[in-house]
Amino acid sequence: MNFRNKxxxxxxxxxxxxxxxxxxxxxxxxxxxxREDAALAMAVARWETRLSPMAGAVQPVPPPxxxxxxxxxxxxxxxxxxxxxxxxxxWRNLGLAASSMAAALLVAPLLISPQAPQATQTPxxxxxxxxxVASYLAIxxxxxTQKPVLVVSAGRKSDQLWFRTLDPAIxxxxxxxxxxxxxxxxxxxxxxxxxxxxxxxxxxAAADESLGEIPALAVSLEPAxxxxxxxxxxxxxxxxxxxxxx
Amino acid sequence: xxxxxxxxxxxxLLAACARRxxxxxxxxxxxxxxxxxxxxxxxxxxxxWAEDVLQECYLRIWNNAQDYRAGLAAPMTWMTSIVRNRxxxxxxxxxxxxxxxxxSVAEATASDRxxxxxxxxxxxxxxGIAHCLQGLxxxxxxxxxxxFYDGLSHAELASHLREPLGTVKTWVRRGxxxxxxxxxxx
Numbered sequence: 001m002n003f004r005n006k007x008x009x010x011x012x013x014x015x016x017x018x019x020x021x022x023x024x025x026x027x028x029x030x031x032x033x034x035r036e037d038a039a040l041a042m043a044v045a046r047w048e049t050r051l052s053p054m055a056g057a058v059q060p061v062p063p064p065x066x067x068x069x070x071x072x073x074x075x076x077x078x079x080x081x082x083x084x085x086x087x088x089x090x091w092r093n094l095g096l097a098a099s100s101m102a103a104a105l106l107v108a109p110l111l112i113s114p115q116a117p118q119a120t121q122t123p124x125x126x127x128x129x130x131x132x133v134a135s136y137l138a139i140x141x142x143x144x145t146q147k148p149v150l151v152v153s154a155g156r157k158s159d160q161l162w163f164r165t166l167d168p169a170i171x172x173x174x175x176x177x178x179x180x181x182x183x184x185x186x187x188x189x190x191x192x193x194x195x196x197x198x199x200x201x202x203x204x205a206a207a208d209e210s211l212g213e214i215p216a217l218a219v220s221l222e223p224a225x226x227x228x229x230x231x232x233x234x235x236x237x238x239x240x241x242x243x244x245x246x
Numbered sequence: 247x248x249x250x251x252x253x254x255x256x257x258x259l260l261a262a263c264a265r266r267x268x269x270x271x272x273x274x275x276x277x278x279x280x281x282x283x284x285x286x287x288x289x290x291x292x293x294x295w296a297e298d299v300l301q302e303c304y305l306r307i308w309n310n311a312q313d314y315r316a317g318l319a320a321p322m323t324w325m326t327s328i329v330r331n332r333x334x335x336x337x338x339x340x341x342x343x344x345x346x347x348x349x350s351v352a353e354a355t356a357s358d359r360x361x362x363x364x365x366x367x368x369x370x371x372x373x374g375i376a377h378c379l380q381g382l383x384x385x386x387x388x389x390x391x392x393x394f395y396d397g398l399s400h401a402e403l404a405s406h407l408r409e410p411l412g413t414v415k416t417w418v419r420r421g422x423x424x425x426x427x428x429x430x431x432x
Contacts, residue, residue: 012419012422015422015426016418016419016422018327019390019393019394019418019422020330020334020393020394020397020399021393021398021399021400021403021418023334023338023399023400024338027334041318042318045318045319045323048319048323048324048326048327049319049320049323050375050425050426050429051375051394052319052320052322052323052326052327053366053372053374053375054366054372054375054379054391054394054395055281055285055322055326055330055394056281056366056372057366057372058281058284058285058288058395059284060280060281060283060284061280061283061284061287062279062280062283063279063280063283063296063297063300064297066297067279067283067297067300067301068272068275068279070301071271071275071301071304071305071308072268072271072272074301074305075268075271075304075305075308185312185313186313228335228338229335229338
């Protein structure tokens with residue numbers, strides 16, 4: 001469907017999104033369009049502005065006190081675990097602390113370098129073809145143990161993202177592990193589901209486009225089949241910086 | 247009830263939340279939580295669910311406060327949209343019990359009684375939309391109000407209003423177009 005050349009459809013979907021009648025897969029798809037299309041996001045904001053005074057007619061109901069107590073406990077000033085996904089602190093931490101450590105870990109084995117003679121990781125793990133092309137690379141580590149768990153790579157011009165788990169036992173019964181691209185600002189974008197072993201995911205566009213502005217990747221624990229909402233719903237299990245290797 | 251908080255006051259609190267100022271979050275919660283809890287309760291219809299939604303939404307507001315753009319929407323509009331979107335996601339969850347299975351909520355709200363409209367007209371901010379809702383056909387108004395206040399989908403609207411799906415979709419679509427025209431003329 002050539003959606004963008006149809007301003008009337010554009011407007012109708014924006015209205016139905018704001019009203020709430022756009023549902024299910026269509027709503028998720030529309031949210032993806034909104035993230036990529038500023039004009040569409042503005043059309044939605046205008047509709048939300050038109051309709052939101054209606055909420056003024058809803059009878060206010062003071063929530064019970066324990067709701068605020070729970071919010072206060074979780075709204076920590078510095079990088080709360082629950083607020084991890086969108087917190088500025090999380091980004092700073094990832095960008096600074098994690099990148100030096102994990103990027104060294106990541107690149108060292110790849111370089112035939114006198115600085116890294118002790119490298120023991122096998123470079124072949126990072127490229128099924130045995131050669132290393134200009135790629136985006138990430139090693140995701142377990143937040144608790146700091147152990148690297150998942151290696152991810154994608155050639156710059158390729159829309160294929162390759163992953164391999166370093167710990168084959170990462171799968172959790174009845175749950176799925178979802179891989180997310182974490183942009184500098186805005187919501188995480190799902191890259192697909194990963195499982196123990198080795199596999200490939202198809203990116204929505206070549207890696208240069210999909211990962212070029214992505215400083216980090218993360219894996220969250222989701223209901224079987226992946227997040228029902230299009231946004232991470234479960235805890236972040238693994239994360240690590242996504243670096244440009246070329 | 248206290249007067250509605252001013253948008254500028256809320257915008258300043260959001261800016262302080264973006265700087266991780268917890269006192270600002272506390273104040274924002276104090277000023278807005280009863281309204282947002284009312285909105286959530288109306289859509290998800292269970293107190294414990296509405297509590298979970300509210301908790302998630304304030305954490306989302308806290309963690310995304312830096313994304314708030316004053317030029318795009320008023321603070322209350324932004325926060326209300328976060329809550330309504332989360333409620334609609336909530337209703338999508340597997341194993342969700344059919345809300346209001348006996349239709350009593352829909353009946354109470356679907357009737358064309360003046361309640362919500364009269365309430366709307368009392369608010370200066372909402373006077374425009376109240377007037378324009380009044381100008382719609384009764385069916386269009388009913389469908390739009392049920393969708394907005396109760397989070398009903400097209401299919402749920404059709405079943406509650408006992409009308410074919412296509413008919414209900416048309417009411418919603420035409421109603422929205424007329425609303426926009428009316429609001430822009432005001």
